[in-house]
Amino acid sequence: MQALEAIAARRSYRGRFAPVPVPREHLKIILQAGLDAPSGCNKQTTSLIAVDDPALMRCLHAVIQPPVGETAPAMICVLTRRLIAYRDRCFAVQDYAAAIENMLLAAVALGYQSCWYEGHITDTDRIGEKMAGILGVPPEYELVCFLPIGIPLEQATMPKKRAFEDRAWFNGFPAAPDGKKP
Ligand SMILES: Cc1cc2nc3c(=O)[nH]c(=O)nc-3n(C[C@H](O)[C@H](O)[C@H](O)COP(=O)(O)O)c2cc1C
Numbered sequence: 001m002q003a004l005e006a007i008a009a010r011r012s013y014r015g016r017f018a019p020v021p022v023p024r025e026h027l028k029i030i031l032q033a034g035l036d037a038p039s040g041c042n043k044q045t046t047s048l049i050a051v052d053d054p055a056l057m058r059c060l061h062a063v064i065q066p067p068v069g070e071t072a073p074a075m076i077c078v079l080t081r082r083l084i085a086y087r088d089r090c091f092a093v094q095d096y097a098a099a100i101e102n103m104l105l106a107a108v109a110l111g112y113q114s115c116w117y118e119g120h121i122t123d124t125d126r127i128g129e130k131m132a133g134i135l136g137v138p139p140e141y142e143l144v145c146f147l148p149i150g151i152p153l154e155q156a157t158m159p160k161k162r163a164f165e166d167r168a169w170f171n172g173f174p175a176a177p178d179g180k181k182p
Pocket residue numbers: 010011012013014115116117118119120121157158159
């Protein structure tokens with residue numbers, strides 16, 4: 001699949017997945033796409049753990065409440081280290097966001113779907129910390145997101161998005177409707 005087709009086909013998929021294992025070589029391609037992402041000052045603050053062991057998947061999903069992505073045969077957990085890039089600047093969030101998007105696109109290009117589950121696992125109930133504990137993640141790493149990976153059984157729905165011309169412009173911010181510059 002071409003890059004632009006994968007970008008257009010990616011959706012936050014929250015439906016059921018086919019009970020078909022994801023081959024290791026596909027998981028490696030997706031992980032590599034994440035590692036290939038840019039990072040501020042090349043600090044490479046993002047690390048990744050792919051999980052495809054069914055028993056371990058069950059342990060992880062036992063702490064993901066309410067359940068999401070629980071029918072996926074594999075998942076990728078995204079870890080970050082909040083390292084300083086320079087002076088007081090830390091780009092860890094941007095780094096892992098770039099890695100996640102690369103992985104979502106790679107997954108789609110290989111025929112899978114996924115969803116960026118970050119809000120769900122970094123909320124006050126600290127699901128990410130429980131997942132990190134199960135995976136033996138050292139304390140200097142934070143588990144901030146997981147991506148279920150699997151073949152979708154349902155059609156992903158396109159959420160309502162604002163129009164192109166509401167959010168993207170050429171050569172400057174558009175004038176207000178009354179013709180006045182903002
Ligand atoms: C930082 C971030 C956190 C997100 N966390 C969640 C989440 O916890 N649960 C969820 O269902 N979707 C989550 N999403 C997916 C968004 O809801 C989704 O991208 C948005 O609704 C637009 O839909 P689309 O991805 O299909 O374009 C998250 C997305 C981002 C970028």
